[in-house]
Amino acid sequence: MLKKLWNVVETVALLGPGVLLLAIQYARRRDRWEPKAPFLPWQGVGKPLGLKAIPGGVRVRFQEVELEAVFLGEDLLRLTWFPGEAVPPYALAEAGEASPFEPERQEGGRLLRTPHLALAVEEEGLTFWDGAGRLLRQEAYPERSGRAWRHRVHLTPEERVFGLGERAYALDRRGGVFRFWNQDPGGSYGPGEDPLYLSVPLWLSQKPEGGYLAFYENPADGFADLREGEALVGFLGGTFRYYLIPGPLEEALARYVRLTGLPPLPPRWALGFHYARWGLRTRKEVEEVVEGFLKRDLPLKAVHLDIDYMRGYRVFTVDEKRFPDLGSMVRTFRERGVHTVLILDPGIKGEKGFSPYEEGLREGVFCRLPSGEVFQGPVWPGLAAFPDFTDPKARAWWGEKLKGFLEMGVSGFWLDMNEPALFAAWGEPTFPKSVRHSLEGQGGDHLLAHNLYGLLMARASFEGFREQAPLRRPFLLTRAGFAGVQRYAWAWTGDVESTWEGLRTTLRALLGLSLSGVYFVGS
Structure with missing residues (x-):
């Protein structure tokens, strides 16, 4: 309980008290959106x-x-x-x-x-x-x-x-x-x-x-x-x-x-050493890390950029103040044998004038409440709408958004917050189970689609990568998924405690994933 409280304090310190207010407001609204179903006794089917x-x-x-x-x-x-x-x-x-x-x-x-x-x-x-x-x-x-x-x-x-x-x-x-x-x-x-x-x-x-x-x-x-x-x-x-x-x-x-499904053949560089951590907040800090590896002749094949490269945590954007001319950095790293992987979150900031949000509304690709209203929940950029990856139209729309980064020379994508995860002051930190999904046109609720969200975000990203860069092998890393996710992405074990017992827990998680058909895994 104390650990959870400290995590809330850290988040508020990072994003300000506004995120806590959004998390409280969301938890209250979710209770209205998710009425409690009456309990029905279990009945046997007979002989x-x-x-x-x-x-x-x-x-x-x-x-x-x-x-x-x-x-x-x-x-x-x-x-x-x-x-x-x-x-x-x-x-x-x-x-x-x-x-x-x-x-x-x-x-x-x-x-x-x-x-x-x-x-x-x-x-x-x-x-x-x-x-x-x-x-x-x-x-x-x-x-x-x-x-x-x-x-x-x-x-x-x-x-x-x-x-x-x-x-x-x-x-x-x-x-x-x-x-x-x-x-x-x-x-x-x-x-x-x-x-x-x-x-x-x-x-x-x-x-x-x-x-x-x-x-x-x-x-x-x-x-x-x-x-x-x-x-x-x-x-x-x-x-x-x-x-x-x-x-x-x-x-x-x-x-x-x-x-x-078998995992596709990965790019050869993906089998090398990757550097990925929270806290690289500027281009200068990233370049210092890469230079530190190279001048010491330490192996480094990829560096991952977390959400700080984005403008206000808005997906598909670049903060030009903190990461000026990101493309030149990506190309310079590539010339030195280091590939760049960018994090992507599914939440599209619900902001008037923000192009991906306005496009998503016009195209009708976002998850909706039973009332027909676009569902929004609090994540890193604030209130956000979420693509319905169970809709082929939404998957294609998402895949097209990768084009600019791939043309820049980015080599892969790191898919996060795709359980899907939200900030909630209490209760489950995810969508209400009443949220509606396409499920290829047949329709259904989030109780059915929740565990599919990470799998289908990976599918949309994989298919978009193949469409936009057909001569390159996709590299995707996902935090969430379901059976079959190995066809599209590798997986990592999230935020484990940095203790010896945490290391033991990590090894169990990695072996458990491998024994569940998800072979390309890391911590």
């Missing part, structure tokens, strides 16, 4: 009432719901419970429907088998085995509460669980409770703090007799409770859809990355 064969699998009928289980390969099973709120398949490398793989059917269709994976539809739940007949997983049939779904998965005493994205927790996640909700913890974080910036609803189960990977293709607010002899996993909206892949774990993870 199976019938089933029919479909290509690649089976459809099972219950009293009010249905389960569709389809093999998309010998080693890939997709399970989907209906009804649910459909969300575009942003996490997947290919949005098109995969061709089903026809399994062997036994016992009236209740047992489906491939050379690597078997599924049994039983009275109380589902059971899965690997190709050698070893038990992989047992799960009870799910429960529903309004928009929400959850289910229980049995865990054996010796079973270990890895993954779940970025966590300040031991590599084995057993014993913990985790939320799938990207969040800026506010200042530095320490061991056990949850949630953090980048959630991936994937777990790797390891047991002496084998293991498997489970990936929940649901970006909605969710949770995984691993404190008992079972895992309780649920989501407060969206489609209750998940994929199962049998081990060995390295093969299961490789299969998952084929599903959600």
Whole structure:
């Protein structure tokens, strides 16, 4: 609590008391924008009432719901419970429907088998085995509460669980409770703090007799409770859809990355040493740092500029007083083998006459409240509007904004505040869950789109980079993301405490991200 208070004091000292007033005003308005939904008790779906064969699998009928289980390969099973709120398949490398793989059917269709994976539809739940007949997983049939779904998965005493994205927790996640909700913890974080910036609803189960990977293709607010002899996993909206892949774990993870996408080949310089820190406030300070590396013959391939290069923290601007002729600095560094990376925040200052804001209003690319009003929240430049990256038009608009920096010679972009994060005096430092998003035209609220925001900001930036500089390999670094973000960006672990325990926490976060398919990571 004292640490959080000190973070507020530091922010106020940096930006002045006006930001605190905005944070208080926003928190009050958010309470009005986000009415509390009534609690509905969890209801089980009952026992199976019938089933029919479909290509690649089976459809099972219950009293009010249905389960569709389809093999998309010998080693890939997709399970989907209906009804649910459909969300575009942003996490997947290919949005098109995969061709089903026809399994062997036994016992009236209740047992489906491939050379690597078997599924049994039983009275109380589902059971899965690997190709050698070893038990992989047992799960009870799910429960529903309004928009929400959850289910229980049995865990054996010796079973270990890895993954779940970025966590300040031991590599084995057993014993913990985790939320799938990207969040800026506010200042530095320490061991056990949850949630953090980048959630991936994937777990790797390891047991002496084998293991498997489970990936929940649901970006909605969710949770995984691993404190008992079972895992309780649920989501407060969206489609209750998940994929199962049998081990060995390295093969299961490789299969998952084929599903959600491999990282593109990075520019070679990106594998070198990067210098990135808060507090380089002028061109002179940046040049002194770079010169310090070079004259000592220390390796340096990239320098990152934080928000001080901007005019009043306005994205897509340059402060000509503090960073005069930024282009000449970028070119000089490049001639000496040092690449320049610029930070970008998603918030567009809501200021009359500010060109990106006026353009965004005309183009209709900003997130809106249910009333139709453009949503604004407090960030570094003050009240700002936010591009709706679930809208193809907004992604294209954002990508075009990179052109000037790329022509200047900038080599990459550092994507920050994209959980998305706001300044709030209390409550969650992000958008109200009632904020509306396009979701490729089908529409939906922020409960569904929140965890997608960082992923799709990275996608918009990647696609814009490729469009504006087609002969260069994009380099992007993102603070937030979701499954599939590895197709567009690298990730870093945010603001961890500078202590030995913080170092231990960082290593756990890096390994957890790598075991969640996000391989290019750093601290």
